Amino acid sequence: MQAHTTLQSLRPGRTVTLVGTLGVVFGDIGTSPLYTMRVAFSGPHAIAPSETNILGVLSLILWSLIVIVSIKYATIMLRADSRGEGGIMVLLSLASRTAIDSPRRRRIIVFIGLIGAALFYGDGILTPAVTVTSAVEGLTVVAPKLGEFVVPTALTILTLLFLLQRKGTSRVGWLFGPIMLLWFCCIGLLGFLGILAAPEVLAAANPWYGARFLIEEEWYSLVVLGAVVLAVTGAETLYADIGHFGVGPIRTAWFGVAFPALSLNYFGQGALLLRDPAAAQNPFYLLAPEWGALPMLVLATVTTVIASQAVISGVFSTTLQAVQLGYLPRVSIYHTSLFYPGQIYMPAVNWILLAAIFALVVQFEASDRLAAAYGIAVTGTMVITSLLAFFVLRKLWQWGWIASLALVGSFLIIDSAFLTANSLKFTQGGWIPLAVGAVLFIVMTTWQRGRSLLASRLNERAISFETLLMRLRANPPRRICGTAVYLTSGRRGVPQSLLNNLAINKILHERVIVLTVIVKDVPWVPRSERIKIRCFGDELYRVKIYFGFNQEPNVPGALALCKEQGLEIELAGCSFFFSREALISTPRPGMALWRERLFIRLARNTESAMDFFRIPPDRVIELGTVVEI
Structure with missing residues (x-):
């Protein structure tokens, strides 16, 4: 005050x-x-x-x-x-x-x-x-x-x-x-x-x-x-x-x-x-x-x-x-x-x-x-x-x-x-x-x-959180200390970066947060409406952060607000996982090939999500995935 x-x-x-x-x-x-x-x-x-x-x-x-x-x-x-x-x-x-x-x-x-x-x-x-x-x-x-x-x-x-x-x-x-x-x-x-x-x-x-x-x-x-x-x-x-x-x-x-x-x-x-x-x-x-x-x-x-x-x-x-x-x-x-x-x-x-x-x-x-x-x-x-x-x-x-x-x-x-x-x-x-x-x-x-098509293609591969929990309980992976934050643009399902990390490394952090940043069609979102949290059990959380289109999308600052809803996140112990999509133009229905190529070029030259969301670079891990547009 x-x-x-x-x-x-x-x-x-x-x-x-x-x-x-x-x-x-x-x-x-x-x-x-x-x-x-x-x-x-x-x-x-x-x-x-x-x-x-x-x-x-x-x-x-x-x-x-x-x-x-x-x-x-x-x-x-x-x-x-x-x-x-x-x-x-x-x-x-x-x-x-x-x-x-x-x-x-x-x-x-x-x-x-x-x-x-x-x-x-x-x-x-x-x-x-x-x-x-x-x-x-x-x-x-x-x-x-x-x-x-x-x-x-x-x-x-x-x-x-x-x-x-x-x-x-x-x-x-x-x-x-x-x-x-x-x-x-x-x-x-x-x-x-x-x-x-x-x-x-x-x-x-x-x-x-x-x-x-x-x-x-x-x-x-x-x-x-x-x-x-x-x-x-x-x-x-x-x-x-x-x-x-x-x-x-x-x-x-x-x-x-x-x-x-x-x-x-x-x-x-x-x-x-x-x-x-x-x-x-x-x-x-x-x-x-x-x-x-x-x-x-x-x-x-x-x-x-x-x-x-x-x-x-x-x-x-x-x-x-x-x-x-x-x-x-x-x-x-x-x-x-x-x-x-x-x-x-x-x-x-x-x-x-x-x-x-x-x-x-x-x-x-x-x-x-x-x-x-x-x-x-x-x-x-x-x-x-x-x-x-x-x-x-x-x-x-x-x-x-x-x-x-x-x-x-x-x-x-x-x-x-x-x-x-x-x-x-x-x-x-x-x-x-x-x-x-x-x-x-x-x-x-x-x-x-292009963003709509990309989200659609990623959703085709997504599985629900309930399905993931069933797999984890049937075949428990090794849990390691710390918090893993998986950023995804998808609003439903488990992101590909989490599935890739689990498939390749056979490990899972003791606390897993799937995070989506959503920009609403209003200039400002008040503090009281900034965070929504859902817990699926086994320390698996779905967090959505809401910003207005005139607000700075500062993810670390917004995550600190989770404490007010009972989810305390120590940023020093967090690892942020990003999925870097390698986009490929294909004849699949969606856009003309020249527009697909334009979208791919734009995507390659956009500012990184790490910088845009103000995430410390020493806490970031990128996992690649190929997506056909």
């Missing part, structure tokens, strides 16, 4: 948490004013900066922020947490609970959810590449001759950014938070001053201007929607990063800082365009006074680098949940905060992400070539989120059919319109996040199916 009180006293205060939230969560959406209005009114697919068009686009941007970010994510989706955790995998687990009695519906929900998770990874690769490259390209405004150094500089900045990840998101957030707070204050002030110069721009707050624009422009409005959606990129991160800072700080940061500042700046840019349509070439920078252009350029350069942090944090959270739920192979996971268990660092994911981003930057070189793909992954994930939210609203929250369909239908209409608009950019780079998503989807579904 004293230790718990001490931790609570050291927990970061509300102000510190709020500043950290700004740095980690709102970097992506906070930098959207840099390019959203410019893309809409300049470039190859721009519309004329007439009063009707300006008010129409501005109205669409404002109401997209209200409906998608403020209502859908900040109000609705932040409620769809699971014991303080959020993100697409949490939403998938919540939606899956609504289909316990319907395997077919559950398969559909899992299929939809994995598509959303895969698209989120596509966004996670694309966002840092676009934001950092665009930041470095901004430096050429001051020194055009530095253009040839854009790519090397971008790669250097990306490397430094990913090196910072091992420090933890709380430290990164505290480093970036004050800069983002300054950024929002500056863009909000500039927007306010711009509105004072042309207050008639406030008429765009009327949604009729946006609706009239869509009606009058007809099919060409889809092209414009491809620019408008840039204003809400990063909205998914509000939901994905609940576990890093909590619902309260995220909502406070959005409604109290980010949303007012963004709205003011967009309206300020609109006011500038009403006064000077020629400012469409770069309304963000031209909104600033002449003396403030250079400081804003420097601040914008730093801020756009920060924008990628939001997605990186979301990728770590999603990967942890996918690993624990059995959709991705085990990877090394390090918790970087005593106060927020959701703050983690994954070396393998960190460097794979960096390598993929490097490839994009080197291949495409310029941010405008990458920007065409920017919205597809985001809007695709938004559509998936809306679909999964329907099951949560209808089944878990017990909303009526009419209310559920009305709310989710409204979201889907908007999300689908944005997705359709961005799909027009497929050949211009939109295929990138879709290709990344397709690869991740194949990996996740292959790993999930």
